[in-house]
Amino acid sequence: MWVLMLVTVLLLSACSSGGGGNKASEGEKTANEITIWAWDKAFNVAALETAKEAYQKQNPDLKINIIEYAQADIIQKLNTGLNSGTSSGLPNIVLIEDYRAQSFLNAYPDAFKDMSSTIKASDFAEYKLGPTAFDGKQFGVPFDSGVTGLYYRTDLLEQAGYKAADLQDITWDDYIKIGKDVKAKTGKDLITLDPNDLGLIRMMIQSAGSWYSKEDGKTPDLAGNAALKEAFVTYKAMMDANIVKLNSDWSQFVAAFNNGDVATIPTGNWITPSVRQEASQSGKWAVAPLPKMAGQSNSVHASNLGGSSWYVMNNVAGADQAADFMGKTFGSDKQLYQDLLNNIGAIGTYKPAAEGEAFDKADEFFGGQKVFADFAKWTQEIPSVNYGINTYAIEDILVVEMQNFLNGKAIDDVLADAQKQAEAQLN
């Protein structure tokens, strides 16, 4: 019996030391190949392919593996990998959503490579720098702009008596009024929403420079948050106006506008490929500036939804080459950003590349509108906020309170209760 236990213990320790030791290259800075994880084949992965092609013209020796995973899988793999303390199995470069970036940088401070000397942070849009920097160092290479716009069906709005000019400088209250007219004239809903996803609230409050937490990124800022309160009230007004078609996931969301069931989509510019998917609607779409909040004096017609950036892993062999790849492509290559626009429609946040022929192209799908130029202009107006480390945890609390609010609970109680819960649950 004792012998057996001894054997067991020995075997166990052998296992664990073997696990750490078999990766001899760990910690070395060079390798023959690097690996990159990203989600969204049509957008991020396609952008990587373009960057890879550009980089390999100068550096044909480095093999670059691009692996596509769903975002949730990347988060899971990254968390489990980094927690286990060994970097084997981790990629060299990983895409992380800006809302989650601070949580990763906080949780694993040594895991990511400091890119301060590889890229020039001031070359990127201001609002991207808060989420991607930590402790005074620039870790992320800012990538896609989550700049938002109001996509709308010109034909449906025309039937309801609205022209492009009527959508230029509107508030969310005007938007709801338009929705009622659209519903009355065409029978179509104005917008489709997933009750589990408060993206609309996020867009609204960031347009007023506000977020779920205070400047420090940790203290919940819900109870006294005027922008959040107005966003909640607006959300309920939309529901009460009966202009919302509910959806429960991404494919239903896309189906709602591809089928022509809704007249507008206020969302991030990354929706463009999904809108284009329905070729029969070509020429019927246009993009207006995002509505602003009537009661918030600092609210602008620009906001951000989602958006993500690249991170180089520190302790995986090939870290220096990965950093070099990032620096020479997304960090400085103006032509690359033109190609990204032309080939994929991906809008970056690299300021020196914010003009050029690609931006000037009239887009037939959007009735000849120069959508990229508009998005690029709005990108510069996005207010900078600190997403902090608890965006999704707080949002889950707010989702519940939103249901209570829709069912008649008073708004001040709703936000006060949310505040109390957030304070009790988050550290």
Place this chain on the structure above:
Amino acid sequence: MNTGDSLQKKNNLTGWAFISLAVIGIVAFYFYPMLQALLLSFKSGVGANLEFTGLDNYKRLFIDTTFRTAVSNTFLYLIIQVPVMIILGLFISVLLNDSTLRFRSFFRTAIFLPCVTSLVAYSVVFKYLFSSDGMVNQFLMNLHVIAEPIQWITDPFWAKITIIIAVTWRWTGYNMIFYLSSLQNIDQSIYEAARIDGANAFTQFFKITVPLLKPIILFTSITSTIGTLQIFDEIMNITKGGPGNATMSISQYIYNLSFKYSPDFGYAATVSYSIVLMIIVLSIIQFKVAGERNG
């Protein structure tokens, strides 16, 4: 020294040698992680920055309203699910045990088939069946049972019903197989004697079938309880816990704590241990209630 002793010893060693691999495996992959998780449940912090915080995590359980919602949802599934699955399983198995029934094996296969489908695949199918313009709504509307589509997935009440329907579809056949196999072990002469004594089918079911199946009913109710307490895939794939945590289960909360929010693995481990505790308590109760004579 006598040969008997050394032979005994040799046999012993051979025996240990045979089971040693399994023991090593169980220790390495069950007990070691369980112990680590227990230690982890006393730590707190973001990601890899963990530090000992004693019982703080366990105290947090009591003020955590999301945890409370998750527990009450899970128990709601439990209270409805386990009896429904057991009664339905029993009922179907007795019907299918009737030797005069035609196409018996077809029905058996049909009802057992859901159990071999992938959890994720069937969840996704259910999600689309029950979506607001999905097949279920269209069917009900064509029959004029309802005038407007039911918001199966985005309404808090109907979302729970959808989960319950899905789980019942998936697992009823699993319990049925256990009942069928033990029904076949019941001596038919008992039923014959009962019939001669004038017992009708109803009496036969309650006085003979149920008491004789008692151990197996206990077994299925415990496995169903454990399964329901750990319910995850259906909820993750059909409703993601929503709308507004209306369908959130404990396991999904653990997932959220570990991967959706800033990772707090310590607290997630604490919540996991709360499930362990619940399973132990419920299993003891079930043994006491159903199995007093076997125990």
